Amino acid sequence: MKNFLLSCALVALTGGVYAQPGKPVALKQKTAFQTSSPWIPEIDVRSDIAIVYGVNDRPGMTFEQRLQSWRDHGYQTQFMTGIAWGDYKDYFLGKWDGVNHLGVGQVTQKGDTIFHGKDMPYVVPVKSFIEYMKTAVIKRVIDAGITDIFLEEPEFWARAGYSQPFKEEWQKYYGFPWKPQHESAENTYLSSKLKYHLYYEAIKETSNYAKAYGKSKGKSIRVYIATHSLVNYSSWQIVSPEASLASLPGIDGYIAQVWTGTSREPTFFDGQKKERVFENAFLEYGSMVSMTAPTGRKMYFLTDPIEDWPRDWADYKKNYQATFTAKLLYPTVSDYEVMPWPERIYTHPYKVANSNEKVLIPQYYSTQMQIMVNALNSMPASENKVTGVNGIGVLMSNSLMFQRFPTHNGFEDPQFSNFYGQTLPLLKRGVPVQTVHMENLTYTATLKNIKVLIVSYTNMKPVSAEIHIALAKWVKEGGVLIYCGRDDDPYQSVMEWWDTKSNKFTAPSQHLFQLMKINGASGQEKFNFGKGSVYIIRQNPKEFVLRANADPNFVKVVKQGYENDAKAGKLEFKNSLYLERGPYVVVSVMDENADAKPYTIKGPVIDLFDPQLPVLAQKIINPGEQSLLYNTNRIVDKTKPxxxxxxxxxxxxxxxxxxxxxxxxxxxxxxxxxxxxxxxxxxxxxxxxxxxxxxxxxxxxxxxxxxxxxxxxxxxxxxxxxxxxx
Structure with missing residues (x-):
């Protein structure tokens, strides 16, 4: 991203761009926003980058003119478009090649096409659609001077998989006729793997084309994926390539699309189903970090000051603060998409709390939001750690998305509780639990700082035998593995590597236990292997959260493994997460904790969640609240205005x-x-x-x-x- 090609207007506006004749200085590319609007003064957010959305012309304005309107006001410009849906009516309605393509939509068991908007279906990415994306979209934006392309939301709905194009792709991929996914867990698993494969290949082909075409024009093209987290896609029953893209040579990074709309999905904890926006956002951002960390790919964190669903301004503000705090608690990430759709935020009215009245954004909120957004322009990366134990991990896999819909044999996983059963009992006790992507276990850095790893094959399955070889090696060298699961879900027996060819295991965990010389059926809870230890808890993780007070034994085993087996120190429980990033102080205090005390920070600190920017002698944060502060005592040079x-x-x-x-x-x-x-x-x-x-x-x-x-x-x-x- 260093050699961004500047328009003449941008050079004129930024001044001093050249350090010496002919040698451009790399411009800052730390903050961005996405917009489908041309520049208007109401949305002049002043981030480094305007990501212009969609290649469509508008009445009286071409795409190229829309792009130029942002360049004329000093912005670096990049481009984003949907890879599973979009305003591609020239393709869908036949203008592009004379063929109507509405039939490529994703179709449910009832025969309904899933639409994102009028004449805008979610697509099965067939050859003609990929060709359209390459020649009608990617080529045009590169010709317009774009060098950074974001492909948004490669999504295949779990409830889809019944269209004729999908059946044809099934025959090509598997070599045998399509099988309806509702008839068996095996069919669902096969269907999900194909959905995953189709978007992986679509992105691979599209990104390779972008780079090759750019090269033919003397340009270096970078391609990014804007995607929800694996946590959210699994929860919302969507299949997407996710982690596999991180190692694709044609992909340069991601936008982590986490916002109020994804994070307010209700979860179970202590027997109660409700919204836990901060905790969910923390886990969502964490899963995006773990997906890319070993690869070194660039990551932008997104937050949204509002959301897709109409709520009131007070609701937007409360949840914006929660998600914003969650993202700042990951100090290795310091690039941000500060908002999507500023035109939606600044020019659309929404409700006043406890009223049916709709108003444009209140000035107290726009001021606060802009204070927060502008703090991101100077938010440093940091080697500091969030307070608490950072060495406890929960294993995740892309296969989490494969078991969500439909339900088979009566095996339910309400609200994705088999995942939250492994994470919320720790996070709610102030443990900044890490998520670990199974697909990255081949990178040695993946488990470098993990002392205790929690694994369950209740809601996911290991993608290869190599995963188990890596896990067994890690345990042998001193790691502590806690396996949770009854191994009684219907996906244990799908046709996969652990029960085909020479393997005859009835559950994938049996293969892992065999490598570590463990009898997993003995009823014994603890085993030693090499320098490490293995615990087996024969409960499905959802059981820790679906009922009240059902997690103490799980937490006790984690504590024992961390303190006694890993000998990693004391596992501290508390109700807060705290981090310092340069002069910035980030803190969240959680409710639903035995400790209901507020968190007190001594000043002088500037409260960045208060539009009046008061300087406080102390700041008190109550359970269920978050805070972002600027500590004036940590200013490096206090003599400098x-x-x-x-x-x-x-x-x-x-x-x-x-x-x-x-x-x-x-x-x-x-x-x-x-x-x-x-x-x-x-x-x-x-x-x-x-x-x-x-x-x-x-x-x-x-x-x-x-x-x-x-x-x-x-x-x-x-x-x-x-x-x-x-």
């Missing part, structure tokens, strides 16, 4: 003698709120618009404890100049 927090982005900063000036930009019709560090209280403050006219409605105040001045005034995408002298 600088913007610490703002609902705008600062440009053209200049320090001359006892004066400091800068220009700030942010969307029109929003209020700026900013806190600026100065060596002394300012004697003069001058705020002018882009025409040089002085603004009169400017709020200012001085805080002695932090040596900061507060400024508040109306935002303007054309720029507002601030001059401070002391």
């Amino acid at each position: 600088q913007v610490l927090a703002a609902a705008s982005r600062a440009y053209d900063e200049k320090v001359l003698g006892k004066s400091y000036s800068f220009v700030v930009k942010s969307p029109i019709k929003t209020l700026n709120s900013m806190r600026v560090l100065l060596p002394a209280q300012p004697k003069a403050t001058k705020v002018t618009n882009s025409q040089g006219q002085q603004l009169t409605d400017v709020k200012t105040s001085w805080d002695e404890s932090s040596n900061t001045v507060y400024l508040g005034f109306a935002n303007d995408p054309a720029g507002v100049k601030v001059e401070l002298s002391w």
Whole structure:
């Protein structure tokens, strides 16, 4: 992403882009947003990148003109489009090649096509669709100067799999006629594997074409996948290639699409089914980190200040804070998609809490949101760890998506509880549990810092015998493996590697236990293998959360394995997760915990969830709440004037003698709120618009404890100049 090709307009606007003649300096590519709109002043978010969505022309405006509108306002531009659905009416309705292609839609058992919108089905990615994507979409955007392409949401619904094109793909892939997935677990497993394969191949072919075509034009093309987490796709009963893409040579990274809409999916814990937005988001982001960490691929974390479903502004704010905090608790990721669809956020009305009245975004929320978004422009990566034990992992696999629908033999997994049964009992006790992708076990770094690994084949199956070889090796060298499961689900006996050819195992765990010389049917709970240990808990993990107070034994075994067998120190239980990233403090305090005490942080700290940016002597965070703070004691150079927090982005900063000036930009019709560090209280403050006219409605105040001045005034995408002298 370093050699982004600049438009002339961008060069003119950014100034000083060239360090020496002919040698471009790599531009910052840390923050982005996706939009299908041309530039308008209401959505001038000022991130590094505008990801322009969709190749369609609009009435009076071509795609190329829409793209240029963002370049003309100083943005680097990239491109995103759907790979499973999209506004491809020229393909679906026959304009592209004279053939109507609505028949390639994903079809349910009832014969219904699953649509994303009018004339917009979720597709079975057949050859003609891939050809359309390559020639009508990818080629055009590369010709328009795009070098970074995001393919969004490769999704095949678990309830689909009944269309004629899918049946034909089945025959080609398996060499025998299609079998309806509702008739057996085996058929469902085969159907899911094919869905997975079809999108893997579609992405592989499309990304390879993009790179080859770009190369023919002298361009280096990067391709990314924008995708929900494995946690969410499994929960929502969708099949997607997920982890396998991380090792595809044609894929350069991901956007982790986690937001209120995915994270508010209700979960079971302690016998109660309800929304646990922070905890779910934490696990979702974690699964995306573990998917890519060993590969070194770039990862953008997404949050959304609203969501797809209409709610009220108070609901949006509460859950935005929860998901935003969750993503910041992963300090190795420091690139962000700050929002999708700013046009939806800034220009559409939504409900006021406890009312049917709809209003545009309240200014208190747009100010807070912009403070949070602009903090991401300077959010550093960090080697710090979240407080608590970071060495406990839960094994995941793409095959989690293969067992979700339909139900067979009465075996239920309500709300994906076999996953949450392994994770929530620990996370709710303040253990920042890690998720580990089975597909990455061949990378030595995958289990490097894991002391205890929890494994269950109740809701997933091992993808190869090599997985077990890697696990047995890890245990032999000192790892502690806790296996949870009755091995009684109908997928234990599907036609797979553990029960075909020379293998005659009736459950895949038997193969793993054999490698470690363990009799898993003996009823014994603990075994030793080499320097390591194995525990077998003959319960399905969902049993730990579907009933109240059903997880103590599971937690006790994890604690014993960590402290006594791994000898990794004390497994601390608490109700909070805390992390420092440079001057930023990130904390979440969880409810549903025996410890109901609030968390107190000593100041001076600036509260970044408060649009007034108060400097606090202490901050108290209650259970069920989160906080993002700026600790002014951790500023590296306190003699240097600088913007610490703002609902705008600062440009053209200049320090001359006892004066400091800068220009700030942010969307029109929003209020700026900013806190600026100065060596002394300012004697003069001058705020002018882009025409040089002085603004009169400017709020200012001085805080002695932090040596900061507060400024508040109306935002303007054309720029507002601030001059401070002391």
